Amino acid sequence: MISTILIIGGGQAGAQAIDTLRREGFGGRIVLIGDEPELPYQRPPLSKKYLSGEMAADRLLFRHRSFYDEHRIELKLGQRAVRLDAQARQVALADGETLSYDRLLLCLGAASRRLTCPGADLAGVHYLRGIADVGAIQAGLKPLARVVIIGGGYIGLETAATGIKMGCEVTVLEMADRIMNRVVAPSVSTYFSDEHASHGVRIHCDTRVVGLEGAGRVERVVCADGKSHAADLIVVGVGAVAATDIASAAGLACDNGIVVDEHCRTSDAAIFAAGDCTNHPSPHYGRRMRLESVDNAFEQAKTAALNMLDRPTVHDRVPWFWSDQFDNKLLIVGLSQDHDRQIVRGDPASRSFSVCYLKGRELLAVEAINHSKDYMAARKLIAERTLLNPEKIADGNCALKEAV
Amino acid sequence: MPKIVFTEPDGRRREIDAPAGITLMEAARQNGVQGILAQCGGACACATCHVYIDPAWLAQLESREDMEEGMLESAWEPRANSRLSCQIHVTAALDGLQVTVPQRQG
Ligand SMILES: Cc1cc2nc3c(=O)[nH]c(=O)nc-3n(C[C@H](O)[C@H](O)[C@H](O)COP(=O)(O)OP(=O)(O)OC[C@H]3O[C@@H](n4cnc5c(N)ncnc54)[C@H](O)[C@@H]3O)c2cc1C
Ligand code: FES
Numbered sequence: 001m002i003s004t005i006l007i008i009g010g011g012q013a014g015a016q017a018i019d020t021l022r023r024e025g026f027g028g029r030i031v032l033i034g035d036e037p038e039l040p041y042q043r044p045p046l047s048k049k050y051l052s053g054e055m056a057a058d059r060l061l062f063r064h065r066s067f068y069d070e071h072r073i074e075l076k077l078g079q080r081a082v083r084l085d086a087q088a089r090q091v092a093l094a095d096g097e098t099l100s101y102d103r104l105l106l107c108l109g110a111a112s113r114r115l116t117c118p119g120a121d122l123a124g125v126h127y128l129r130g131i132a133d134v135g136a137i138q139a140g141l142k143p144l145a146r147v148v149i150i151g152g153g154y155i156g157l158e159t160a161a162t163g164i165k166m167g168c169e170v171t172v173l174e175m176a177d178r179i180m181n182r183v184v185a186p187s188v189s190t191y192f193s194d195e196h197a198s199h200g201v202r203i204h205c206d207t208r209v210v211g212l213e214g215a216g217r218v219e220r221v222v223c224a225d226g227k228s229h230a231a232d233l234i235v236v237g238v239g240a241v242a243a244t245d246i247a248s249a250a251g252l253a254c255d256n257g258i259v260v261d262e263h264c265r266t267s268d269a270a271i272f273a274a275g276d277c278t279n280h281p282s283p284h285y286g287r288r289m290r291l292e293s294v295d296n297a298f299e300q301a302k303t304a305a306l307n308m309l310d311r312p313t314v315h316d317r318v319p320w321f322w323s324d325q326f327d328n329k330l331l332i333v334g335l336s337q338d339h340d341r342q343i344v345r346g347d348p349a350s351r352s353f354s355v356c357y358l359k360g361r362e363l364l365a366v367e368a369i370n371h372s373k374d375y376m377a378a379r380k381l382i383a384e385r386t387l388l389n390p391e392k393i394a395d396g397n398c399a400l401k402e403a404v
Numbered sequence: 405m406p407k408i409v410f411t412e413p414d415g416r417r418r419e420i421d422a423p424a425g426i427t428l429m430e431a432a433r434q435n436g437v438q439g440i441l442a443q444c445g446g447a448c449a450c451a452t453c454h455v456y457i458d459p460a461w462l463a464q465l466e467s468r469e470d471m472e473e474g475m476l477e478s479a480w481e482p483r484a485n486s487r488l489s490c491q492i493h494v495t496a497a498l499d500g501l502q503v504t505v506p507q508r509q510g
Contacts, residue, residue: 019436023438042445044444044445044447045445059426059430061434062433062434063433063434063435063436064434064435066435067434067435067436070436071436294443294444294445295443295450298441298443320449320450322444322447322449324447329447329448329449329471331449370471371474372448372470372471372472372473372474372475373474373477373478375474376451376474376475376477376478376479377477377478379478379510380478401478
């Protein structure tokens with residue numbers, strides 16, 4: 001008999017799990033433990049409309065407080081879980097309280113990867129993961145402020161675009177030979193580089209940061225090529241590391257994330273995990289992965305909740321993701337690894353195009369730039385493993401869903 | 405405050421007080437209206453906030469933009485009165501708007 005379910009981590013996954021548990025009729029005790037003081041909220045706007053001030057804080061929240069009351073959710077917010085005893089099925093909180101569980105769900109998320117170079121701890125160096133990080137960055141995004149972004153991934157580039165909107169001078173330093181190199185095709189990197197350049201962002205690729213300098217507060221970034229860039233504010237976006245501390249200390253299997261099976265179950269049968277913190281199998285792609293996306297957190301949380309209630313359900317999703325930069329929407333579905341062919345549909349100059357990745361006749365992934373039709377069609381085609389006709393795909397006038 | 409009436413997939417009616425300025429999706433999600441998943445939080449990137457608008461009200465709404473049109477094309481059972489609820493902002497003129505949530509999203 002399952003009477004108490006504890007959820008640690010009140011982010012995207014934690015919030016979704018609550019929803020599914022109650023919707024599926026679980027009437028027992030649900031306790032949500034989260035170290036951030038806010039009610040569960042969405043992170044994507046933190047580098048987009050919330051950062052620019054276009055979106056107020058209350059619109060970040062998934063649900064009003066009344067929702068948690070109505071659904072009898074015990075909220076322990078601003079509280080860190082510091083220890084997990086899997087044998088005794090107990091979790092200890094920072095304030096000394098100990099809670100027992102029948103099922104535990106770990107939705108610990110990920111933490112920004114920190115710089116380790118000299119000067120990394122100077123004032124003026126910021127990371128962007130939670131609401132608490134935004135205020136200081138916002139305060140520094142003043143007209144003519146010299147903002148240096150370290151890392152040309154999604155978060156760095158979205159922050160760069162927002163900085164430009166706020167009137168800052170923005171420089172992006174990227175170690176690889178192109179921005180977003182791990183996640184998009186070269187043609188897509190080129191398109192976004194051009195977009196950023198045309199708005200005034202200076203992007204330097206092949207640039208490795210070796211140190212930050214300043215008297216108490218950061219003043220410049222020094223690179224391996226000997227160049228330095230003056231800075232009033234630095235935002236670091238060099239990836240994130242899965243939060244696994246309490247899980248690994250409790251002896252759960254961890255390897256770039258908490259290792260779970262296709263049911264989101266960890267190496268302990270009473271403990272489940274979902275979201276950015278998991279290393280999970282993808283039946284569709286036939287390998288293990290760790291993803292950082294809203295969709296993954298949402299869907300794994302649903303799956304974990306069902307399995308906690310002993311309703312066997314497999315997590316098997318085609319991942320998807322989006323990014324907003326200036327007035328461009330980048331929509332990505334699937335994983336392109338292992339493709340043997342890349343086809344560009346449409347003309348980047350038209351500001352609406354897509355890149356399709358195929359293995360044989362099977363579509364593995366699509367990157368769509370301001371092209372929601374191809375993106376939506378691809379979600380179905382990839383999931384259903386529809387065999388496609390490459391000639392028709394290459395014909396931009398043929399709808400992707402008709403390219404069979 | 406404008407009231408929006410949502411009919412959930414199981415037929416239950418929910419009258420939601422929605423402050424002007426937020427979107428229909430936000431009003432629904434904050435109050436836990438069933439069947440509106442809104443995974444992308446209004447970025448027009450997921451189509452899991454799909455709703456049917458009472459045809460009598462369609463003319464009152466801002467029209468669909470290209471991105472929304474493209475998303476709806478492959479949504480679950482799109483109809484002429486389909487909209488993404490995250491693309492509709494609540495205004496005083498929408499007081500009493502009737503919205504039906506489809507049986508499924510995506
Ligand atoms: C700036 C930014 C922009 C993003 N943009 C996009 C986007 O456009 N599209 C997209 O798909 N994804 C985006 N993401 C990623 C997306 O937000 C994450 O994948 C998602 O939030 C993961 O949900 P989660 O529940 O796994 O983790 P989180 O949402 O990170 O939640 C984890 C929570 O657990 C808490 N926690 C951790 N350890 C403990 C502990 N021991 N005790 C108590 N609480 C604990 C954390 O503080 C946090 O509150 C973005 C992320 C960021 C930071
Ligand atoms: S909430 Fe994602 S498209 Fe509306």
